[in-house]
Structure formats: structure tokens, C-alpha cells
Amino acid sequence: MHDTRSFFPLYQPTQQQPTAQVGQLLPSVVVAAVNVTAVPSTVFPGTLDNTYVQIQIANETSVWVHVNFGVLSSGNTVRAATATDYPVAPGSVVVVSVDPEVNAASVFADGAPAASTSVIFTRGEGV
DSSP: OOOOOOOEEOEEEEEEOSSOEEEEEOOOEEEEOBBTBEEEOOOOSSOSSOSOOEEEEEEOSSSOEEEEEEOOSTTOOOOOOOTTSEEEOTTOEEEEEOOTTOOEEEEEESSOOOSOOEEEEEEEEOO
């Protein structure tokens, strides 16, 4: 038997009080997609070798985007995404599983996005 639960983003407790847990969701990372240009992200919340190995990708643009994941630390860079990398449809949200070392991405847009240029990455876990 396999339990199914929804995706939940990382939550960081900040202090424990007798009657409540006080904390916040860790922020998502937003990349501004550009017409046929690879754009790198900043480091995702969490650390290297995360136990949360899923990333939710929300493509708010009006064009297909392609995503490449990698490690951004100690002089490493994420390889620039190309049109052959993981595709995400316009206006869609997908959850992908990644290696525990993944902490950044690169985004390539298949055209000029209309109103929104945002591709949002949220680290979390679910099954």
C-alpha cells in the first residue's frame, strides 16, 4: 500500500511557544524568462544534499519553457538550459523529483513571453 499526499513546500520553524509553533514557508525562487535566452536562478532554499528532493515548477508565461537543474555553489554553475531540456507548458504547474544535490536551475523560453515572464521554483516534498 502506498499513501498519497499532496506536495508541501519547505516550512522553517523560527521559535516554539507553549501554545503555537511560529515559523514561515521558505521562499520560492522566481526566474524572469527571456525570449530564447537561458536565465539562471539563484540558489533554492535548503542546503546541498536535501532530504526534500522535489521541485514544483510554475510556468506563468505564455510560452513553453525548458528547465535544466544543477548545483550552484563554490564556483560551480548550472549548465545553461536549451530547447532540449525538460519542457514545461505555458501556464502549467508540475512537480519533479531531483537529485538531493540540486540547488538551482536554468530556464530557456521558447519565445517572447507575453504578460508574465515568471517561472517559479518551490522546493518541497510529496508523493
